[in-house]
Amino acid sequence: MRRVYSAVCITTITILFFMVSLAFPVCAADVRPAQQPALQVSKQPDIQAVKPKRPAKVRLHRNAKGEYTWDITADSADEVVRTDARLRKLLKIE
Template sequence: MKRFFTIFLVVLFFSALVFIDNSFSQPQTQPQVQASKDKVLQYAKPKKPVKIKLHRDKKGEYSWDITGENADEIIRADKRLRQLLKEE
């Protein structure tokens, strides 16, 4: 009878170790993440700079040609040039 009880305790001990090992190896607080196949990664295009060609005529007056893709950037560059040339 003692032998049966000892074997029972050993089996119980090893099964408890296996159960504890499995419960610690898989964290239960980690949320499940599901990936969707229909999501498409979108990358932001780098902004192209505004190109300015500055011209000076014989009288010393300035004019310029501004090219670019974004109209707001072109308008800002034009205003900035006008302010800078008024100061001189």
């Protein structure tokens, strides 16, 4: 058996199809997935700013009498003092 559809029936089905297809994205947009807690990332500036310490530079000089002197260069005065104290201790100089 063959069914014959009238033009009104085909038009009605076509209109319904387009209305459903237009309404589907709107309905699907309202559905929200279960919200998960947001991942929080925090930066620690003290860890980011850590740079390797540059070593103190020591230039050794010997004068005509055979005595030694040195020039110390470093990033901070504390480091210069520590390096000088260490050299004096190692060389047993007062």
